[in-house]
Amino acid sequence: MMAKSPPIAVVTGASSGIGAASALALAENGWRVVLVARRADRLATLAAGIAGAGGEVLAEALDAADGAAVDAMAERVRAAWGAPSLIVNSAGAGTWRFLEETTAAQIDAMIGAPYLAAAHTCRAFIADMIAAGRGQLIHIGSPASIIPWPGATAYTASRWALRGLHEALRQDLGGTGVRSSLVYFGEVSSEYFEANPDSHEHIPSLASWIPVSTPETCAGVILGVVRRPRPVVCHPFALRLMAWTAALAPGPTRWLIARTGRRHDK
Numbered sequence: 561m562m563a564k565s566p567p568i569a570v571v572t573g574a575s576s577g578i579g580a581a582s583a584l585a586l587a588e589n590g591w592r593v594v595l596v597a598r599r600a601d602r603l604a605t606l607a608a609g610i611a612g613a614g615g616e617v618l619a620e621a622l623d624a625a626d627g628a629a630v631d632a633m634a635e636r637v638r639a640a641w642g643a644p645s646l647i648v649n650s651a652g653a654g655t656w657r658f659l660e661e662t663t664a665a666q667i668d669a670m671i672g673a674p675y676l677a678a679a680h681t682c683r684a685f686i687a688d689m690i691a692a693g694r695g696q697l698i699h700i701g702s703p704a705s706i707i708p709w710p711g712a713t714a715y716t717a718s719r720w721a722l723r724g725l726h727e728a729l730r731q732d733l734g735g736t737g738v739r740s741s742l743v744y745f746g747e748v749s750s751e752y753f754e755a756n757p758d759s760h761e762h763i764p765s766l767a768s769w770i771p772v773s774t775p776e777t778c779a780g781v782i783l784g785v786v787r788r789p790r791p792v793v794c795h796p797f798a799l800r801l802m803a804w805t806a807a808l809a810p811g812p813t814r815w816l817i818a819r820t821g822r823r824h825d826k
C-alpha cells in the first residue's frame with residue numbers, strides 16, 4: 561500500500577510571531593509547510609530549522625498583498641507538492657494612528673496585510689479545496705474588529721475587512737467541506753509592536769487585564785482549531801469575556817473603551 565502524503569499548509573506571515581510559531585508547530589505535527597512572507601533571510605532560517613528536524617518545507621519570499629505574486633507562488637506549490645488543505649493567514653502589519661496622522665502609503669500597507677494578503681491567498685487555492693471537498697482557512701484577526709478603540713483607524717478598518725472576508729466565505733462555502741475560521745488573540749509578545757511603533761502605548765488601559773499570550777501559545781490555539789474547526793475563536797478567556805460583554809452591551813463597552821483609550825487631547 562502507498563504511504564499517504566502529509567497534508568500541506570500555507571502559512572503567511574511566517575517570518576515572525578504568530579505565523580512563524582504556527583508554521584513550526586504544524587511542521588512538528590507532520591504537516592508540509594509553505595512559508596510566505598517578504599523577508600527571505602528569515603524564511604530561510606526557519607526553513608532550515610524545519611528541514612533539519614526532518615520536516616518538509618518550501619520558503620516563498622513575496623509580498624502577499626500582490627495578487628500576481630501569490631498566484632505565481634500557488635503555481636509553484638501545486639507543481640512541487642499539490643494543493644494545500646490548510647491556509648493560515650497571519651501576514652499583518654499596521655501602526656495605530658488617527659486617520660489624519662496616517663500616510664496614504666500606511667493605509668495601503670495596512671489594507672495590503674492582513675486583508676489583501678488573506679483574500680489573494682484564499683483566492684489562489686480555494687477552487688482546489690472546493691474540488692477536493694475539504695479544506696480549512698484560518699485568519700488571524702484582531703479584537704479591533706470586535707470593538708474598535710480610538711486612534712487606530714486604518715488598522716481597525718483593515719481588520720474589519722478581514723472579518724468581512726471570513727463572514728462572506730462562511731456563506732459562500734456552505735456545503736463545500738471547506739471551513740473558514742477567524743481567530744482573535746489579545747496582546748501577543750511577538751515583534752509586532754517593534755515592527756509597528758507608536759501602537760502599544762495606545763492600547764486602552766481597560767485592556768490591561770487581558771493576559772499577554774506568546775506566539776507559541778497562539779500556535780497551540782491554531783493547532784486546536786485545525787483539529788476542531790470552529791467559526792470564531794477568542795484567546796485568552798478574558799478576551800472572550802470582553803467579546804461577550806461587547807455583544808451584550810455594545811454601547812457601554814464602546815464608551816468604556818473610548819474613555820480608557822487614546823484621545824485627541826492626549
Ligand SMILES: NC(=O)c1ccc[n+]([C@@H]2O[C@H](COP(=O)([O-])OP(=O)(O)OC[C@H]3O[C@@H](n4cnc5c(N)ncnc54)[C@H](OP(=O)(O)O)[C@@H]3O)[C@@H](O)[C@H]2O)c1
Binds near residue numbers: 622624
Ligand atoms: N501581536 C499582537 O499583539 C497581535 C494581537 C492580535 C492580533 N494580531 C494580528 O496577528 C497578525 C500577525 O501579527 P504578529 O503578532 O505575528 O506580528 P509580527 O511578528 O510583526 O508578524 C507579522 C508577519 O506578517 C508578515 N507580513 C506583513 N506584511 C506582509 C506582506 N505584505 N506580505 C507578506 N507578509 C507580510 C511579516 O513578514 P515580513 O515583514 O517578512 O513580510 C511577519 O511575518 C497581525 O495581523 C496582527 O494584527 C497581533
